[in-house]
Amino acid sequence: MTRALRALVFLTLLAAVVAGLSCKPEAKQTIRIAIGTQDTTINCATGGLLIRELKLLEKHLPKDGKYKDVTYEIEWKDFTSGPPLTTEMVAEKLDIGAMADFPGVLNGVAFQKQGSRSRFIATLSGSALGSGNGIVVPSDSPAQGLKDLKGKQISVPFGSSAHGMLLRAIRDLGWDPDKDVTLVSQSPEVGGSSLKANKIDAHADFVPFAELFPFRGFARKIYDGSGVKVPTAHGVLVREAYAEKYPEIVVAFLKAALEADRLFAEEPEKYSELIEKVTGVDAEVAYMFHGPLGIQTRDFTIKPEVRRALQVAVDTLTLLKRTDTTLDVGTFVDDRYIRRAAAELGLDYEARLASYAKLPLSGKDALSGEPIAEPTLVAQIWVAGEPKVRAYASPGTALAALGQLTIEGKEIRAVFVHDRASGVKLLADRAWYARRPDGGLSAFLAKEDAERWAAENGAVVVDFATLRAERAKLTAAAP
Structure with a gap:
């Protein structure tokens, strides 16, 4: 074989090899979604625990267009507080995280110090007055x-x-x-x-x-x-670089959070039980926060009060010398992703932004049948073995119902009342009561508040144990 022929054969074989390689299918792209949660901080439940346990993110991830042949690698990591979560976000080990306003601001500052940025992109829950702390x-x-x-x-x-x-x-x-x-x-x-x-x-x-x-x-x-009437909020943060590269994935995560919020609103007892199963935080406490008229309001919109909470955090942390770097809340907050998520689910973002309503408690008193109208006078009893919490129009009817349930041998998981002044949900056995001459009861967290209201309304202050004892005597004396 001549040298020229050998060269021709070699070139022909090389071309065949190259052609064969070009016909091989491209390897599928793998996209990581690494999420930091705070499971025991139950205000973050709809931005972590529930999404993970119910596999809601998988449901909403994009599967067409540039994501058609993508393989998703979802990673979850739980933290007991915000600072270590922030450390891993800054190190790019996590892409999305859930935390409160103060650690959220420290998150923004930490990114800023390393020359990058994080963004506060949605609220999970909060209180315009500061309830929760x-x-x-x-x-x-x-x-x-x-x-x-x-x-x-x-x-x-x-x-x-x-x-x-x-x-x-x-x-x-x-x-x-x-x-x-x-x-x-x-x-x-x-x-x-x-x-x-x-x-x-x-x-x-x-x-x-x-x-x-x-x-x-x-x-x-x-x-x-x-x-102190200073707003508080928990929300979702994301690495800006990740959000800019995969905006559809960030929107999908927020859609999963919105679905988790809807499910919790529909069945708060059920999902409070799930929180207890995963975290050990008693379901009764989870329900106090997120059931009807809960201590905090679950709300995905970024209200002016949320922005104020973040600014208060910036100012306080600066005052405490916990940070030497300021943070511009105006650029830290980015509502584009939550607005898009709400629109894709057919939710009216502007309507919710304007609303401050808590999950309502409506219907009729479980004992008297009277309509439940005044939120600050509402009471509830969670009876063991019952899937729904019973509602009452006032602490008085709840107390009467509690007496009957005790006689029937029912186990009581918790009794809830609401502070007459603030509306904050309380454990009934830890509250103080102002009792009017007509027997009407108003509950208060602080004894001094009960005493002040009693003095202004001709009432007397009593504790829960006294009320229970008096009710037991009446029951025993009844024919």
Whole structure:
């Protein structure tokens, strides 16, 4: 074979090989979706836990156009607080995360310091008045209000929304936080242990611990965040680079969150049970927050109050010298993705943006049959073994129903009432009551509020144990 012929054969074989390679199908693209959740921070449930457990993200991910042949690699990672979640987002180990306003601002600052950005793209839940944060004391503490804690030691997770609430409450009393109280930093877990052991005089914390600790019997709530009237919010954050590269995936995640919100609204008891199964946070406490007329309102829109909550966080963290870098809330917040998600699901974003309504409680009193009309007088009883919480028009009819249920041998999971002044949902056995001469009852979180209202309305102040004992005597005396 001549040299020329050999060269021709080689070129022919090479061309065949190249042609064969070009005919091979391209490898499918794999897109990672790494999501950081805070399962025990139950205000984030519709932006994490429920999406994961119900596999809602898979349902909404795009499957056509540039995503037609994509393989999705969904990664979930749970955190007990926002800072470690932020660390992994900044390191690009996570793409999306859920957290409260204060850690959210620190998230934005952390990205800014490394020359990139994160964005606050949707709200999950919150309170225009600040409900959700609270201050608790050991069950046997003589303290009835924050004013009784002067000179005492109060623990709080530093840099949290509860920390901001506590500082404002102290300021409102005219106290110096460096002189009139001793503040120490403790996580919820450590704070709970300290309360049990009476190692601290009080503990301030965020969702759900100011309700969880009293429900479990070793603490008593004496102050609600609504007292400072500073908004709070939990929401969804995303790495800006990820959102710009995969906007359809970000919208899909928010559509999953919107579906989770709808499902919770339709069956709050069912999904409160799911939260307990996954996190250990009692279903009764989850229901307190997210059931009808709950402590906080689930709301996907980014209201002016949410923007204010973020700005308050920026100002407070700067004041506390927790950050030396400011954050422009106007550019940090980006509502384009949630607006698109709402539109694709046929939801009216503007209508919800204008509405401040909580999940309503309507219908008739389970005992008397009278219409349930006044939210601040509503009461509820969760009977063990029943899938739905019973509703009552007033604490009085709920108390009467509780007596009957006790006689019938029913196990009671929880009794809820609402603070007459703020509307905040309370555990009935931890509330104070003002009783009018006609027998009408109004519930209050703080004893001093009950005393003030009683003095203005010719009422007397009683506790739950007294009401139960009186009801038992009446029942025993009945023919």
